[in-house]
Amino acid sequence: DAGITQSPRHKVTETGTPVTLRCHQTENHRYMYWYRQDPGHGLRLIHYSYGVKDTDKGEVSDGYSVSRSKTEDFLLTLESATSSQTSVYFCAISDRGTYNEQFFGPGTRLTVL
């Protein structure tokens, strides 16, 4: 398995609280992605990074921010969590972006009450 971990794996929080999810890789891949997976919507891209301090928005970026201060870590922050952000969040990495495969982490199940 590719060296990619996500933390926490499960989290329950309340509406209005800030939440940070962490993705950590040991593969030294350039590209990192955050997706959310919801029934009926498949996987949707939230934000991605193409290098340290280089990030861009995805399809569903409203309400989310990201940071990448070093190659191995990509943080996803929900500034003020809402119930609509209840989802399973996946991080993925790639060394050549979309030109080859992405490796996925195990996911974080987030519940916002």
Added chain:
Amino acid sequence: SQQGEEDPQALSIQEGENATMNCSYKTSINNLQWYRQNSGRGLVHLILIRSNEREKHSGRLRVTLDTSKKSSSLLITASRAADTASYFCATDPARGAQKLVFGQGTRLTINP
């Protein structure tokens, strides 16, 4: 809207039979990828086919790509119980910026 749309949404077959899933997309692509997701797990890459390729094989997997029809199919031959999973196609749009676009997936169940 989603670039890739899988068909059928769910498929149930007997072990040993072949399973075929289809993916349609809307815009020109650089490549199309298929992923598998077991329940409660992350996605695992199966195969990538580039826009200038028409067919690709990997073990019991066969993928075809028809760019004129903007469609792809994934064939799993001699299915096994362990093939039970959701299968997703993902497209790399030709004018995109290093972003894959995933379909909603096909849920495949292999009955023993």
